[in-house]
Amino acid sequence: MSSRIAIADAVESLTVAGLPVRFTAYDGSSAGPADSTIGVRLTHERGLSYLLTAPGNLGLARAYVSGDLLLEGVHPGDPYDALVPLQDDLKFRRPRPAELVPLLRGLGLSRLRPPAPPAEERLPRWRRTVEGLRHSMGRDASAISHHYDVSNRFYELVLGPSMTYTCAVFPTADTSLEDAQREKYDLICRKLDLRPGQRLLDVGCGWGGMVRHAAREYGVRALGVTLSLAQAQWAKEAIDREGLGDLAEVRHLDYRDVIESGFDAVSSIGLTEHIGVRNYPSYFGFLRDRLRPEGRLLNHCITRSHNKTQETGPFIDRYVFPDGELTGSGRIITAAQDAGLEVMHEENLRRHYALTLAGWCRNLVEHWDECVAEVGEGTARVWGLYMAGSRVSFEHNTIQLHHVLAARTDEHGNDGFPLRPTW
Structure with missing residues (x-):
């Protein structure tokens, strides 16, 4: 023995x-x-x-x-x-x-003998077919709800007043998280060359940060759509609170159900990670069709440091982003070009995301007891592990964050850009 x-x-x-x-x-x-x-x-x-x-x-x-x-x-x-x-x-x-x-x-x-997994864990991919095929509208709605409908109060505590859950842009390393999130939105507005009276579509709009910034600072008529009901409700209240109802609107809607077109600009900030690599052709084609000729698209998303096929690991897939998929910026650019968009500029903001995650972790530590009371200790531990681990991955260049700026050219090939960037 x-x-x-x-x-x-x-x-x-x-x-x-x-x-x-x-x-x-x-x-x-x-x-x-x-x-x-x-x-x-x-x-x-x-x-x-x-x-x-x-x-x-x-x-x-x-x-x-x-x-x-x-x-x-x-x-x-x-x-x-x-x-x-x-x-x-x-x-x-x-x-x-x-x-x-x-x-x-x-x-x-x-x-x-395997113990039952923690309550915070989602089913493995192969068992989610009861919710529909991967990246069907119903299954995407369920995946988005799992991650984003946790608790608006929890997100307020972790993200801070901006309620912005995407990579910030830090002019300097000691820029505050709030100022860096404001700079991110403004950089996107500048890249899109937004002007008063123009129309902006923001797909995957979250709590409406981009919609409100564009309306407030640039006088743009902005429409945002999100699959998260909790986000949409929070965003609508924020729009009313800030008196932006005549310019800004957020709908609880799948981006694929937007029927309007002729937008001067489209922004997609943190949505591409959720749509599935095989859906890139239809995604970029759909966004192209929403633009007027010479309209601009800014795609902001997490990418891998390579363009090989690689499934998301089980921790992220079952606890954080069900059905999420990442690939390299080359695949993003190729899909945009194949959809008929002219790619004008690309930028890697990898190190900025590491700084952003450090700021969110500081907020989680500062408000730990209230966060645990709001969502439970298990979920709070998931978030601490996920955000700190993601920070390490960005610092080690395992994952990156890319802006891809593109235009829909007119029938004569005009893209509406000046000879040199102005942002």
């Missing part, structure tokens, strides 16, 4: 170069540098079952969200300082067949 194996010894035996932080487990075992200011603590045998039955980041996420795995030395609203060494210096190897069975027996075969 095999003797018990200490959990910490088992974990350390599977690392390539040892543990970069202190690891402790509920069986009293520990491993890793004793003087580390960062610790990982496994608090419950359920957490071990999560790790054994769902290897990779899904098991880790389940244990962390449930509170069975704690990161010590950091706040759960911003575990960035723990994620950096874990990302940079912790590498696991695949156990050899000869050691796998003794290892599992030593940890306890009963641990191989």
